[in-house]
Amino acid sequence: MTVSPLIWGITIVVILALLAFDYFFHIRKAHVPTLKEAAFWSGLYVGIAIIFGILVLVFGGSAMGSEYFAGYITEKALSVDNLFVFLIIIASFRVPREDQQKVLLFGIVFALIARTGFIFLGAALINSFAWVFYAFGLILLLTAGNLLKPEPEHGSEEDNFIIRLARRFFHTTDHYDGDKLFTMENGKKVLTPMLLVMVAIGGTDILFALDSIPAIFGLTQNVYVVFTATAFSLMGLRQLYFLIDGLLDRLIYLSYGLAAILAFIGVKLILHALHENNLPFINSGQPVPVFEITTGLSLTVIIGALVVTVVASLLSKSGKAQTAINNARRHAVCYLDLGYTADPAERERIYNALLEEVQQIEEMDPKYRNKAKDVEAIRTEVAEAHRQHAEYLAR
Secondary structure (H helix, E strand, O other): OOOOHHHHHHHHHHHHHHHHHHHHHHHOOOOOOOHHHHHHHHHHHHHHHHHHHHHHHHHHOHHHHHHHHHHHHHHHHHHHHHHHHHHHHHHHOOOOHHHHHHHHHHHHHHHHHHHHHHHHHHHHHHHHOOOHHHHHHHHHHHHHHHHHOOOOOOOOHHHOHHHHHHHHHOOEOOOOOOOOOEEEEOOEEEEOHHHHHHHHHHHHHHHHHHHHHHHHHOOOOOHHHHHHHHHHHHOOHHHHHHHHOOOHHHOOOHHHHHHHHHHHHHHHHHHHHHHOOOOOOOHHHOOOOOOOOOHHHHHHHHHHHHHHHHHHHHHOHHHHHHHHHHHHHHHHHHHHOOOOOOOHHHHHHHHHHHHHHHHHHHHOOHHHHOOOOOHHHHHHHHHHHHHHHHHHHHO
């Protein structure tokens, strides 16, 4: 189905309006969103995406509607996986809790811009060179393989090459000044860590686009569907971050589910490439008669893989133990970091969450509890958090 310029224009205006609304009504005043606020807005953005998908289904037909939902679900799952990396970057730069929303919104806007560029580039390549399907398929298969590898210990994102260059050639400071990108220090205008963390997230977004765009092109070559599914999957990602913050570690099998989805789409792309083959060294340049995977089958596999891995993660005792231990460490560190937040209520919330996690850890089977790395270091941090809280109450 060909989408008219009018529909394209209306869609872009709606997306820009949602981003502007997010900024002017939520981000301008720095604050820590409550669980209720995060849940409401996350649900609203998912609802908007579903309503849009129904409109595509009604006016574009069942094939176009199915492609949109398959693309949206895949991109949303990949976006959740991206939140793991955002969490690491934000933690390594010690971004104050009140200012994390601005960083995340920048990441979403930059991701949308970067992915839009990749979408039109990918569409141009596909229209000109059928062999691009082979390349996209191999990229996804390699990405799926990398997801199955054991994760290395994450170093500080502040060691990013671009960050090192920025610190070498520009005046920078290690101190935040609210959510300002520049501040004055010793009479000189300097870059704050807020700008540096945005650069780190922006660079990461470009890497994310390298696997997310081939993935959705494996489900549909309709540029309008690719763009809208990608855009709506990014909407509400900021609120989702605060809603599932602390539960991300619980999804210990998510990488396996994503690996299965990307590998499946990679195979689908290669089969499609064989079907459209014009490379002279494959079947003498003639199309190869192969089984082509339908959109309906793709949607079934995507949903099935996500349901199985999410349910398995939530039921896993190892996952529960890992979540409690990682969250206890994170909340102890946040409580001890006086730059984390200036909101007493937020600090009290962090301490109460730490108490609940310590209780969960004490009640769990030792064989799961003892699997954690740096157990003694975690105990030391938790004990120091208890000590400082006792001093705070005694004032």
